Amino acid sequence: MRVFLASIPLQDTSVVIVGEGDAAHAKARLFSGSAARLSWFAGPDVDDGEGRIGRWPEAADLAGARLVFIATGHADVRDRAIEAARAAGAQVNVVDQPGLSDFHTPALIDRDGVVVGVATGGVAPVLARDVRSAIEAVLPAGLDRLARLAEGLRQTVIDTLPDFTARRRFWETAFRGPARDLAVEGRDAEARRQMLRLLNVSQAGEGVVHLVGAGPGDPELLTLKALRALQDADVIVHDRLVPKAVLDRARRDARLIYVGKSRGDHSVPQDEIADLLIAEARQGHRVVRLKGGDPFVFGRGGEEAEALRAAGVSVVVVPGITAALGCAASAGIPLTHRGQSQAVTFVTATTRDEGVSPDWQALAAPNHTLAIYMGVSDAAEVQGRLIAGGRSASTPVAVVENGTRPEQRVLTGRLDELAELVREGEVQSPALLIVGETADWASASAAGVSVQEAAA
Numbered sequence: 253m254r255v256f257l258a259s260i261p262l263q264d265t266s267v268v269i270v271g272e273g274d275a276a277h278a279k280a281r282l283f284s285g286s287a288a289r290l291s292w293f294a295g296p297d298v299d300d301g302e303g304r305i306g307r308w309p310e311a312a313d314l315a316g317a318r319l320v321f322i323a324t325g326h327a328d329v330r331d332r333a334i335e336a337a338r339a340a341g342a343q344v345n346v347v348d349q350p351g352l353s354d355f356h357t358p359a360l361i362d363r364d365g366v367v368v369g370v371a372t373g374g375v376a377p378v379l380a381r382d383v384r385s386a387i388e389a390v391l392p393a394g395l396d397r398l399a400r401l402a403e404g405l406r407q408t409v410i411d412t413l414p415d416f417t418a419r420r421r422f423w424e425t426a427f428r429g430p431a432r433d434l435a436v437e438g439r440d441a442e443a444r445r446q447m448l449r450l451l452n453v454s455q456a457g458e459g460v461v462h463l464v465g466a467g468p469g470d471p472e473l474l475t476l477k478a479l480r481a482l483q484d485a486d487v488i489v490h491d492r493l494v495p496k497a498v499l500d501r502a503r504r505d506a507r508l509i510y511v512g513k514s515r516g517d518h519s520v521p522q523d524e525i526a527d528l529l530i531a532e533a534r535q536g537h538r539v540v541r542l543k544g545g546d547p548f549v550f551g552r553g554g555e556e557a558e559a560l561r562a563a564g565v566s567v568v569v570v571p572g573i574t575a576a577l578g579c580a581a582s583a584g585i586p587l588t589h590r591g592q593s594q595a596v597t598f599v600t601a602t603t604r605d606e607g608v609s610p611d612w613q614a615l616a617a618p619n620h621t622l623a624i625y626m627g628v629s630d631a632a633e634v635q636g637r638l639i640a641g642g643r644s645a646s647t648p649v650a651v652v653e654n655g656t657r658p659e660q661r662v663l664t665g666r667l668d669e670l671a672e673l674v675r676e677g678e679v680q681s682p683a684l685l686i687v688g689e690t691a692d693w694a695s696a697s698a699a700g701v702s703v704q705e706a707a708a
């Protein structure tokens with residue numbers, strides 16, 4: 253180890269900045285909301301005000317200072333400030349001059365109660381900032397809420413669990429369990445209740461089920477929240493629509509349970525899936541129910557959430573990019589566009605489960621994009637009903653098969669060719685039908701295949 257990162261409590265300490273310019277401003281921003289008292293000497297060229305003092309510091313100004321940052325181009329001011337700061341017992345940082353400094357400033361992630369620092373000993377600050385960005389991307393935004401919750405319960409935990417090892421185990425379980433998820437979600441009261449419940453039983457808490465949207469297939473389209481849930485999961489219950497590339501992002505030792513369904517082949521009935529999720533959660537596991545696209549868009553996520561809540565199991569829903577958004581983007585089709593489409597509807601042509609037919613008359617309105625899910629085997633019916641409802645036979649259509657995945661195909665044509673396009677192109681599920689004026693944009697994209705090409 254070439255450097256050691258220590259953390260300095262800022263409560264009741266004095267931090268001094270000497271200098272003007274961007275570096276001094278950056279340091280002032282860093283400490284302005286902190287618990288330290290800040291004094292900023294910006295030199296005689298600056299008027300007093302906005303937190304700045306318009307002169308250079310005297311030795312007496314640095315008495316009691318804990319940290320002194322020096323960011324001035326005046327070498328005499330700098331050298332006097334270094335000498336006075338050290339004489340006062342302060343630690344000195346001369347910006348961009350590691351050789352003159354007692355300490356270097358790490359790249360910081362400040363989540364109030366949780367601060368992460370990345371240090372390279374002052375030799376590669378840009379690398380430190382890149383590493384910080386990578387860490388920042390995977391840290392939940394609500395981490396400070398979790399730290400504050402822990403701070404509020406600290407004494408209660410000490411009183412309840414005097415044994416150090418028992419306390420350590422409690423915090424490990426609390427920080428990895430449902431209380432953490434609830435706190436970072438901003439559900440502070442529930443998180444506190446969950447922690448207290450855990451404290452009372454002083455053993456492993458109940459599990460939690462995350463209903464996670466996996467997006468349309470490209471693993472880069474997972475949300476940061478979804479990725480974190482996958483990397484924390486003990487058990488992942490997944491669908492046919494979730495490709496291996498997404499499952500590869502999960503924690504290596506997570507247990508994977510496949511409950512995929514293809515149309516007409518309900519390999520695991522819905523109530524059995526709910527029972528499985530409840531049973532796993534009750535064993536204290538962190539369960540991810542991973543669904544293609546978004547769990548609440550034709551994903552039966554609502555039914556599963558309802559069953560879990562009825563069973564008293566905590567549920568956290570993590571939205572995903574639904575097929576319509578992913579397919580449209582990767583086929584180059586704007587779902588709305590000024591002058592071409594003022595509305596978009598996500599609709600399924602399949603009525604077997606719901607038993608209610610879509611209102612084809614309303615869907616046939618012009619300047620209205622339809623993103624039709626589960627429509628491959630009903631393409632002829634979609635075509636016939638929309639034309640009968642008044643939609644022009646020449647309305648552009650696009651069929652996006654395996655949207656966003658390496659094997660994506662995009663077929664384009666007119667509404668009166670839709671069934672033929674699907675049949676001749678031997679389109680397989682998953683595929684999304686897009687009907688509307690903007691579907692024409694896909695033929696301009698390199699991936700576009702016209703009905704003639706598909707039939708060839």
Ligand SMILES: C[S@@+](CC[C@H](N)C(=O)[O-])C[C@H]1O[C@@H](n2cnc3c(N)ncnc32)[C@H](O)[C@@H]1O
Pocket residue numbers: 468469493543544545546547548549550551573574575576579624625626627652653654655656657681682683684685
């Ligand atoms: C049961 S629905 C699930 C929808 C999912 N919850 C969502 O938000 O995308 C399955 C249908 O979504 C569409 N779909 C899902 N992923 C797709 C993809 N990568 N490419 C094309 N269509 C897709 C297809 O129409 C498929 O038949």
